[in-house]
Amino acid sequence: MNIVLLSGGSGKRLWPLSNDIRSKQFIKIFKTEDGAYESMVQRVYRQLKKVDSEVNITIATSRTQISALHNQLGEGVSISLEPCRRDTFPAIALATAYLHDIQGVSEEESVVVCPVDPYVEEDYFEALKRLGDQADKGEANLVLMGIEPTYPSEKYGYIIPQSKDSVSRVSTFKEKPDAETAKSYISQGALWNGGVFAYKLKYVLNKAHELIDFTDYQDLFSRYGTLEKISFDYAVVEKEKEIQVMRFKGQWKDLGTWNTLTEAMEEASVGEAIMNENCRNVHIINELNVPVLAMGLEDVVISASPEGILVSDKEQSSYIKPFVDRIDQQIMFAEKSWGSFRVLDIEDESLTIKVTLNPGHRMNYHSHRNRNEVWVVISGTGRTIVDGMEQEVCAGDVITMQAGCRHTVVACTELKLIEVQLGKEISVHDKQKFSLEA
Amino acid sequence: MNIVLLSGGSGKRLWPLSNDIRSKQFIKIFKTEDGAYESMVQRVYRQLKKVDSEVNITIATSRTQISALHNQLGEGVSISLEPCRRDTFPAIALATAYLHDIQGVSEEESVVVCPVDPYVEEDYFEALKRLGDQADKGEANLVLMGIEPTYPSEKYGYIIPQSKDSVSRVSTFKEKPDAETAKSYISQGALWNGGVFAYKLKYVLNKAHELIDFTDYQDLFSRYGTLEKISFDYAVVEKEKEIQVMRFKGQWKDLGTWNTLTEAMEEASVGEAIMNENCRNVHIINELNVPVLAMGLEDVVISASPEGILVSDKEQSSYIKPFVDRIDQQIMFAEKSWGSFRVLDIEDESLTIKVTLNPGHRMNYHSHRNRNEVWVVISGTGRTIVDGMEQEVCAGDVITMQAGCRHTVVACTELKLIEVQLGKEISVHDKQKFSLEA
Numbered sequence: 027m028n029i030v031l032l033s034g035g036s037g038k039r040l041w042p043l044s045n046d047i048r049s050k051q052f053i054k055i056f057k058t059e060d061g062a063y064e065s066m067v068q069r070v071y072r073q074l075k076k077v078d079s080e081v082n083i084t085i086a087t088s089r090t091q092i093s094a095l096h097n098q099l100g101e102g103v104s105i106s107l108e109p110c111r112r113d114t115f116p117a118i119a120l121a122t123a124y125l126h127d128i129q130g131v132s133e134e135e136s137v138v139v140c141p142v143d144p145y146v147e148e149d150y151f152e153a154l155k156r157l158g159d160q161a162d163k164g165e166a167n168l169v170l171m172g173i174e175p176t177y178p179s180e181k182y183g184y185i186i187p188q189s190k191d192s193v194s195r196v197s198t199f200k201e202k203p204d205a206e207t208a209k210s211y212i213s214q215g216a217l218w219n220g221g222v223f224a225y226k227l228k229y230v231l232n233k234a235h236e237l238i239d240f241t242d243y244q245d246l247f248s249r250y251g252t253l254e255k256i257s258f259d260y261a262v263v264e265k266e267k268e269i270q271v272m273r274f275k276g277q278w279k280d281l282g283t284w285n286t287l288t289e290a291m292e293e294a295s296v297g298e299a300i301m302n303e304n305c306r307n308v309h310i311i312n313e314l315n316v317p318v319l320a321m322g323l324e325d326v327v328i329s330a331s332p333e334g335i336l337v338s339d340k341e342q343s344s345y346i347k348p349f350v351d352r353i354d355q356q357i358m359f360a361e362k363s364w365g366s367f368r369v370l371d372i373e374d375e376s377l378t379i380k381v382t383l384n385p386g387h388r389m390n391y392h393s394h395r396n397r398n399e400v401w402v403v404i405s406g407t408g409r410t411i412v413d414g415m416e417q418e419v420c421a422g423d424v425i426t427m428q429a430g431c432r433h434t435v436v437a438c439t440e441l442k443l444i445e446v447q448l449g450k451e452i453s454v455h456d457k458q459k460f461s462l463e464a
Numbered sequence: 465m466n467i468v469l470l471s472g473g474s475g476k477r478l479w480p481l482s483n484d485i486r487s488k489q490f491i492k493i494f495k496t497e498d499g500a501y502e503s504m505v506q507r508v509y510r511q512l513k514k515v516d517s518e519v520n521i522t523i524a525t526s527r528t529q530i531s532a533l534h535n536q537l538g539e540g541v542s543i544s545l546e547p548c549r550r551d552t553f554p555a556i557a558l559a560t561a562y563l564h565d566i567q568g569v570s571e572e573e574s575v576v577v578c579p580v581d582p583y584v585e586e587d588y589f590e591a592l593k594r595l596g597d598q599a600d601k602g603e604a605n606l607v608l609m610g611i612e613p614t615y616p617s618e619k620y621g622y623i624i625p626q627s628k629d630s631v632s633r634v635s636t637f638k639e640k641p642d643a644e645t646a647k648s649y650i651s652q653g654a655l656w657n658g659g660v661f662a663y664k665l666k667y668v669l670n671k672a673h674e675l676i677d678f679t680d681y682q683d684l685f686s687r688y689g690t691l692e693k694i695s696f697d698y699a700v701v702e703k704e705k706e707i708q709v710m711r712f713k714g715q716w717k718d719l720g721t722w723n724t725l726t727e728a729m730e731e732a733s734v735g736e737a738i739m740n741e742n743c744r745n746v747h748i749i750n751e752l753n754v755p756v757l758a759m760g761l762e763d764v765v766i767s768a769s770p771e772g773i774l775v776s777d778k779e780q781s782s783y784i785k786p787f788v789d790r791i792d793q794q795i796m797f798a799e800k801s802w803g804s805f806r807v808l809d810i811e812d813e814s815l816t817i818k819v820t821l822n823p824g825h826r827m828n829y830h831s832h833r834n835r836n837e838v839w840v841v842i843s844g845t846g847r848t849i850v851d852g853m854e855q856e857v858c859a860g861d862v863i864t865m866q867a868g869c870r871h872t873v874v875a876c877t878e879l880k881l882i883e884v885q886l887g888k889e890i891s892v893h894d895k896q897k898f899s900l901e902a
Contacts, residue, residue: 300790314773316773317773321776326775328775345759371842373843375842376880378818400860422886
């Protein structure tokens with residue numbers, strides 16, 4: 027099976043765990059059988075591999091997620107990089123061209139597209155396989171997955187099938203309705219449109235050439251920024267006559283808000299948390315290294331991260347976005363291609379951060395115009411390179427770097443250091459990168 | 465007026481703002497007219513000075529509070545140091561001997577004793593003056609303040625006066641009753657016993673000599689650890705026949721729980737906090753430098769400090785103690801005589817802290833057996849002394865200290881530094897102090 031996972035925008039609706047640079051699909055919140063925690067993207071990736079060990083997974087995403095994807099799924103993960111955000115039709119066209127031109131997937135093979143973050147069980151991935159098989163048959167140009175509704179949701183578009191067979195022609199599509207209308211749709215046998223579908227590669231490749239002027243993958247990639255922002259539903263699905271829907275009856279949850287996310291948690295808390303016996307339906311997700319104590323609360327989610335603390339009634343957590351938009355704050359934690367950093371202390375003329383480098387990784391070789399830096403290695407071993415001078419370092423070693431000096435650190439083992447930045451104008455934008463050969 | 469303020473134990477009922485080393489009276493939570501925040505002890509001290517600019521205030525407390533008292537009230541504050549905790553009778557006897565032998569207060573002068581942490585207005589301090597004046601008259605050996613009850617509380621002992629006059633003989637005392645009994649006491653004209661009273665100095669000094677074998681203040685101080693733990697109420701008040709009570713009708717609140725403390729807050733939040741429009745009776749006290757966002761909560765207190773995060777129904781916050789007792793955690797923030805420190809990062813073999821030294825202050829001259837340390841000065845100027853070698857330091861300077869090496873830093877201006885401790889056995893107990901002359 028060829029599958030394209032769409033890994034979407036950052037989103038603030040799961041603040042303080044998601045923010046401008048950290049997307050919800052990377053939050054490690056699901057307990058695995060061995061007691062560790064995995065993220066949505068790790069869970070989906072693991073489930074896919076389990077159901078089809080031969081699966082060819084490609085993740086369509088933007089540059090900001092590359093580091094997190096590599097950290098969470100390994101360096102080997104196949105990524106169709108979107109140079110900028112251009113909605114789902116350009117993204118799917120680009121990923122399809124990537125499969126064809128870079129991976130050499132045949133025009134006759136089927137491709138399954140689905141979001142990277144549904145909360146589902148194995149039967150869902152079995153259904154994805156059947157969706158691809160159905161597309162292989164060539165009875166229609168597109169085969170959608172229609173999810174059997176469990177309630178008259180106002181959050182989804184609806185697909186009205188021509189029959190109640192497991193595979194059927196699509197009669198019509200309906201936009202997100204109100205609850206009353208949704209009820210009447212459901213009584214007519216309507217299904218949720220979860221944005222999951224399959225097609226033969228050539229179908230979307232031809233559509234892409236029809237709608238976009240390009241020669242091949244590289245050409246499409248280079249002109250990506252000029253493409254119109256348009257959704258795949260609008261550009262393709264709603265205009266297509268040869269279209270089937272395949273029913274899916276299993277668990278399918280969209281974990282887009284704290285309310286739905288906490289429903290999917292195996293345990294009431296992740297991280298250091300204490301609740302008294304008068305807490306009812308309370309969930310705590312605590313990423314800090316100090317305890318959260320909850321007493322006498324009901325239907326509340328508490329989430330604490332280096333970015334901030336949310337305490338919300340679960341229902342109301344859906345309305346978080348405008349409040350988070352008002353928070354204009356320094357990013358306090360970030361995963362990078364080489365590891366992660368966390369801000370420990372902010373003063374007018376200094377910034378102290380903790381840097382963790384993964385084994386074998388290094389920062390860019392870089393310098394700063396307006397600040398000096400001090401590194402204190404606190405664990406692990408590695409090499410620093412400062413203005414071309416190499417030095418082996420281990421816990422306790424101190425490296426001082428004046429403004430303008432080029433520097434990097436290469437981790438042999440996992441390496442942790444405290445970095446103190448000193449200067450009057452400390453900014454993430456004050457960074458000049460160099461190649462190490464220069 | 466001579467006044468002894470009893471500054472009691474640490475208490476965990478206001479966790480995470482109070483803990484083993486930080487008492488509730490030092491939490492800066494009350495907004496002053498100029499927009500700054502002051503603690504209970506600062507508020508009471510300021511109010512006392514305002515009502516009686518000549519007041520002679522002595523604070524009876526233990527060693528753990530000396531630094532916080534000096535930081536919050538200045539170096540000039542007069543302190544009767546209890547070498548260890550021995551309940552209120554020994555503490556009041558010691559403070560009385562201190563007034564007599566050290567401060568030279570005459571045996572005929574009156575002394576007023578009250579707790580350091582009532583939440584009161586100016587009329588209370590006016591009443592304290594009248595209490596002292598009444599003791600001066602010598603009509604009785606002890607004059608208690610009887611607070612007119614506002615509800616049948618089960619938290620206080622009751623005083624039954626012989627009459628409803630503003631000053632009256634005491635008929636009898638009653639232990640903390642249940643609410644029903646409290647109602648019947650109140651219908652008989654009973655008053656709350658808030659532990660506030662006045663006496664002529666010689667009365668308590670004589671009582672002390674009666675019950676304790678000692679010569680003078682120094683002698684009492686040196687044998688303090690051998691004294692019986694006994695309350696002033698039990699040792700003196702309940703056995704005294706010559707006793708009056710003076711009514712007080714003004715505001716008098718005991719801010720011992722989050723529930724009562726938040727009632728006294730001028731504004732709904734202290735620190736970075738956002739509430740949506742569906743929050744009702746919510747208070748946020750946030751000492752962290754990241755925001756707290758509260759949505760759709762009712763009757764809830766949220767308190768976040770470097771020690772942890774509390775989210776509690778206000779009623780239930782009274783039952784916090786057993787839960788906090790279960791939290792066995794490194795102290796993350798502390799005020800010291802020389803300034804303060806905050807833990808920034810904890811690893812197996814390193815600990816990173818931020819140290820703030822007040823101008824003119826220094827740490828003890830000390831060494832550690834089992835850890836190396838690195839200081840990075842981030843602001844201010846001062847002098848380090850390392851194995852006797854002095855060096856002037858400013859922002860950006862780095863000082864490395866091997867285990868065994870003696871070191872200190874003296875602040876000229878306010879001086880802040882990042883200290884990285886490195887070693888396999890990092891412990892607060894690994895500290896040897898030296899005099900700087902050695």
